[in-house]
Amino acid sequence: MSPRPFHKKLDLKNGHVDLTHGAGGKATAQLVDELFLAAFDNKWLAQRNDQALLDAPTGRLVFTTDSYVVTPLFFPGGDIGSLSVHGTINDVAMAGARPISLSAGFILEEGLPLADLARIVQSMAKASREAGVPIVTGDTKVVERGKGDGVFINTAGIGVMPLGVVPPSGERAKPGDVVLVSGTLGDHGVTILSKREGLSFETNLTSDSAALHGLVAELVSAVHDIHVLRDPTRGGLATSLNELAHQSGVGFRLDEKAIPIRPEVAAACELLGIDPLYVANEGKLLAICAPGDADRLLGVMRAHPLGREAAIVGTVVEDADRFVQLETKFGGSRVLDWLSAEQLPRIC
């Protein structure tokens, strides 16, 4: 490919996004070349076509998408860029699949500092590189000032199912099955909320944003028939289990004492008046398996850096009402209802 005729380099330090960056002409091409291609740097993007041509995969495909509208754009433990890579990798992985490629679609607001965009793009590039899942195709649109909010990012992801793995799926939870979580709950949502509200706590809260496909690869390799995998993002563990209760036509019984929650998260939740079981996670998964597989699964989780605080937290029960019940620390029991109200807007 011949070099492109840009007379002046993009000013990534002091420049701002303007409408020409979304017009599809020279300014768009320059933004793509000097920012996106430079950061994501792979052979598919280097083709500079409107699509990427990938090798033929060796199994069934998994396909997923998520848009990210988190505010603020930068938070302890990550930013909208790394979140958009981790979140979509995780949705692919929750099918038991190995993620192979990501797309990235940007909707930028006119006036966004190019320095902010560059920081976000570099964070995506780092997350993608560390995960070994390239961003192979993309798109950029710009909307007028006041018609967006800095940056929105959509990522879609493709994965391949490993041979021999029975696909985990939300309708496969069976009475008697065991529920595990891979670590502490509520870290992401509480971090975002406290940052947004300008709250400061004594301890440092950090998002748990992380790519879970490495952990999942070890789990499905150890137990070929995990019934359900899910990442409890928006709405947290309680919402995910309510969804699964309806998908599988079962109930859940959880043991509050067994659910890992950081003391600083618990304290922040109490101050904020929210329940950590309804708060988003971005680096945790829940797994449901036959009772005979539970100890093995727990062992594999705990041996992985992202699953050190994994725990068995409950069981699947027969329940015509599809209730998620919590046995509290004090020996009582309460239903974790399926909320319709907004608890934490724009958390991811």
Added chain:
Amino acid sequence: MSPRPFHKKLDLKNGHVDLTHGAGGKATAQLVDELFLAAFDNKWLAQRNDQALLDAPTGRLVFTTDSYVVTPLFFPGGDIGSLSVHGTINDVAMAGARPISLSAGFILEEGLPLADLARIVQSMAKASREAGVPIVTGDTKVVERGKGDGVFINTAGIGVMPLGVVPPSGERAKPGDVVLVSGTLGDHGVTILSKREGLSFETNLTSDSAALHGLVAELVSAVHDIHVLRDPTRGGLATSLNELAHQSGVGFRLDEKAIPIRPEVAAACELLGIDPLYVANEGKLLAICAPGDADRLLGVMRAHPLGREAAIVGTVVEDADRFVQLETKFGGSRVLDWLSAEQLPRIC
């Protein structure tokens, strides 16, 4: 799957989008069930997982994404919904591939009438059904009033390369090759602009928004080695050819007389002071092939409903400057430069 416990149906006539629809809880689930699943209606979405599990494809994959921010949301010949289906199908098809699946990510602004959203979703469903390309996975986010603009939609698409087809690609134009377009240029962009500006012309302008994968399937089946296929969207034919000139390291020579433009589009462009060669198309493609294949390709195009006004419009030439030159109707010649300025914001 057990029925979901919604006590009252979503009010698709008089209701509005609120932040709960993006919270991931009961209101999100209801929106998904009663609107998206009802309209898109396929076995993948019915799984209600965060990802779709597809069959193993039989060849190389193509992957693409586009976000749609067109304003107004509804326009003669389509809306943001049908556009988001056609546009991404076309980006898959321009690799010579057969599109198999789409994802859909919605970013909704609080306050959007649910009736508008329903109309858009039904239009997407119709476009997807007519194209035979299902929407298999999706996501919905809601941003506060004033942080978005009604609806933004991202679609990503997966396609499979037919066996025996040499993949068309932007760097494969060779001096001596022939350039064809599949029909009249400028229809989409001029329609959007005139609608937006409240201009009324004597004749009815209509977007050409259409899915081109059927046409492409016939083209690649007739000519196995088409060098380049591209849909001249943002920036129109002139911008696409400038991009290709740089990708392939060549120049282009176009014959203005041969370029099909509707008289009403030409008249509107004159009134608006814009050049139809820089105006977006959403149902047209340009093809570049060896001279010996051009007549055959033209014949296949003209035999297809979406290619009736196809024409040979120019040739690829050696040119160290990578210029796109137009031989004008009056016997002169001018360079179609690569614009950096925004001609038509938010056209797609």
